[in-house]
Amino acid sequence: MRQKRFWLILCSVIFLASCWDFNRKNIPPPDNQPKVLGYKPVYGAEVFAKDILYSATALPVINGGNIYAFQNYLFQVENGYGIHVIDNTNPSNAARIGFITVKGCSQMSIKNDKLYTNSYDDLIVLDFSNLSNIQIVSRLKGIFQEYRYGSPIAEPPVSGYYECPRTDSFVVKWIRDSVNQYCYKQ
Amino acid sequence: MKKLACILVGSLTLFLYSCEKDAGNSASASSEVGKGGSLAKFTIVGNYIYAVSMHYLYTVDISNPTAPVKVNQSLLSFDMETIYPYKNRLYIGSRTGLYIYSIDTASSPRLIGEAKHGRSCDPVVANDTVSYSTLKGNSFCGPATSGLYVHDVKNINNPVLKKTIPINEPIGLGIADSALYVCAAGEGLKVFKINNAYDPVINSTIPGNYFIDVIPYNDMLICWTRDGIRLYDISNRLNPQFIKLIAN
Structure with a gap:
């Protein structure tokens, strides 16, 4: 019995330890601690934050993520912001040709001209058979609980202090501002 | 260790299984x-x-x-x-x-x-x-x-x-037939010969860039590097030929 309890406590500790975000330093600021220049989250209403938009304009890659190949196209996730579309019909001239805005995005996969990705915790299905008219085929809301707060957009793009984002809202971007020294990204 | 795994699974039963027939x-x-x-x-x-x-x-x-x-x-x-x-x-x-x-x-x-x-x-x-x-x-x-x-x-x-x-x-890695490509961050891309699957032998290293992940896709190797996507021709699996950098 004692042994069982020991294992239970041990595994609870291990389980809880996994919640610890090693990248985040939560330093309770003394009252007199000055604010510093850092990043502040901008929130959006859920319907706005999760809006999908395609633009046939190549954007620079700021914080590139996973890559994906499908027929003559390549894709690269822009962590937290969307997906770069690359035309690879002629590899020696391969170039970015457009950008799908999908806030909170980190993963993607394709089958039969349908692109599956995540917007925060939603599964999004997009039809990109006609690039000039990318359509949302369906949206399965809130199925990836752990992608919601673990989204790359839940942290500012660069290291430094930032205002810890609220967990009941959707971060849509970060702006420079003076912030408390609560959260720190390494 | 097995006991731990058992108790772990047992103690964390707060999730649902749907057992639909597929x-x-x-x-x-x-x-x-x-x-x-x-x-x-x-x-x-x-x-x-x-x-x-x-x-x-x-x-x-x-x-x-x-x-x-x-x-x-x-x-x-x-x-x-x-x-x-x-x-x-x-x-x-x-x-x-x-x-x-x-x-x-x-x-x-x-x-x-x-x-x-x-x-x-x-x-x-x-x-x-x-x-x-x-x-x-x-x-x-x-x-x-x-x-x-x-x-x-x-x-x-x-x-x-x-x-x-x-x-x-x-970091990332990929297989194409007899070749295994391993991204070695700042050390470049390592190409292994895997004719003997259990004994990969280093064949070459493509240095000079920070390699994160790869996708072997038909005769092309698509590489996610820190400064962009690099494309290589791998018709010869062990000898990738640089085609193009799609710079960030």
């Missing part, structure tokens, strides 16, 4: 499905999309893309990193080990094999007989020895470590 499984990757890198957390096999997050493996039925249905959510282990499909198996890399799931019943993946190792980061690629994974023992991933780990997976229930090749900071 209508067969066409697990073989068809040409209609694209290909991701080894660091991906999403993959499509047949009519299902499998996704891993830190602690869960999600299964979503996408036979009707206009109405996808989440059919399963399983608590795995801790710190799931990557998912790699091969035939009727899913290879899941985590910070504590390599987990092999059977998707014979596509709607409910079942754990059939595992190879534990020390804490480390761990993408994996595999085929019928062998799996290759990279462990990054430095930084916050933990104390395991950094390098390329080769497992014999012929007996899927009991993967056997055959060889370890030290690499300082390995």
